[in-house]
Amino acid sequence: AQKITQTQPGMFVQEKEAVTLDCTYDTSDPSYGLFWYKQPSSGEMIFLIYQGSYDQQNATEGRYSLNFQKARKSANLVISASQLGDSAMYFCAMSPSGAGSYQLTFGKGTKLSVIP
Amino acid sequence: NAGVTQTPKFRVLKTGQSMTLLCAQDMNHEYMYWYRQDPGMGLRLIHYSVGEGTTAKGEVPDGYNVSRLKKQNFLLGLESAAPSQTSVYFCASGRDSRFLTDTQYFGPGTRLTVL
Numbered sequence: 011a012q013k014i015t016q017t018q019p020g021m022f023v024q025e026k027e028a029v030t031l032d033c034t035y036d037t038s039d040p041s042y043g044l045f046w047y048k049q050p051s052s053g054e055m056i057f058l059i060y061q062g063s064y065d066q067q068n069a070t071e072g073r074y075s076l077n078f079q080k081a082r083k084s085a086n087l088v089i090s091a092s093q094l095g096d097s098a099m100y101f102c103a104m105s106p107s108g109a110g111s112y113q114l115t116f117g118k119g120t121k122l123s124v125i126p
Numbered sequence: 127n128a129g130v131t132q133t134p135k136f137r138v139l140k141t142g143q144s145m146t147l148l149c150a151q152d153m154n155h156e157y158m159y160w161y162r163q164d165p166g167m168g169l170r171l172i173h174y175s176v177g178e179g180t181t182a183k184g185e186v187p188d189g190y191n192v193s194r195l196k197k198q199n200f201l202l203g204l205e206s207a208a209p210s211q212t213s214v215y216f217c218a219s220g221r222d223s224r225f226l227t228d229t230q231y232f233g234p235g236t237r238l239t240v241l
Contacts, residue, residue, distance in 0.1 A: 014168070045229060053214065053234065053235050054232065054234050054235070055169075055216065055218075055232035057229040057230075057231075060229060101168050101169070103168070103169075113159075113171055113174060113184065114159075114169070114171070114230060115171075116168030116169045116170070117168050118166060118167055118168050119167075119168055
C-alpha cells in the first residue's frame with residue numbers, strides 16, 4: 011500500500027519569498043510517480059509538477075520545483091517568488107509504476123497563505 | 127474542448143434517496159476515476175475504470191456503484207444516500223499507463239449534502 015504524509019496543515023509566506031511544502035511517502039513499488047496539485051478556494055484541482063522515481067534530475071515547472079530525495083522518501087514542493095494567487099491548498103500525490111494515469115494516493119494537504 | 131465536466135454541481139439529498147452523478151470527458155481518455163474529498167482530507171479513490179465496460183473498486187467503494195457504458199462517460203450512483211456520503215466528489219480522466227508522466231485531469235467537482 012502507498013501512503014503520503016504532509017505534516018504541515020498550514021503555512022504562511024511573505025509575498026515574493028520562497029516556500030517549501032513538505033511531502034514524505036511510503037511505497038514498496040520499485041517505480042512510482044509523484045505529483046503536486048493546487049486547489050484554490052474555487053475548488054478545482056490544478057496539476058503543478060511531476061517527478062518520476064527514476065528521474066535523475068529534480069523536476070521544475072516555472073516557479074515550481076520538486077526537491078526529490080529518494081533515500082529519504084521525500085518530494086518537497088518549492089515555490090519561488092510567492093504571489094498572492096499562490097494562496098491555496100496543496101496536495102502531494104503518488105501513483106504506482108510511475109504511471110500518471112493510474113490510481114493516485116493523496117496526502118491530506120497543506121494550506122498555504124501568502125501575506126502581502 | 128471542455129475537458130472533464132460533471133453534472134450536477136450541487137445537490138442536496140435526504141437520507142435514503144438515490145442519485146447518479148455524471149462525468150463526461152472529451153479527451154478520448156481510457157482511464158476514468160471517481161474521488162471524494164472530505165474536510166481536512168485529501169482525495170480518496172472510490173471507483174475507477176480502465177476502459178469502456180470495465181470498473182474496479184478503489185479505497186472507499188462501499189455505498190457506491192459505477193458504470194462505464196461509453197468511453198466518454200463514467201457514472202457514479204448512490205442507491206441509498208447516507209449523511210456519511212456528504213462530500214465533494216471529483217471525477218478525473220487520464221490516458222493509459224503507457225503515458226508515464228501524464229497527470230489525471232479533474233472535473234470541477236460536485237458538492238453533495240445528505241440530510
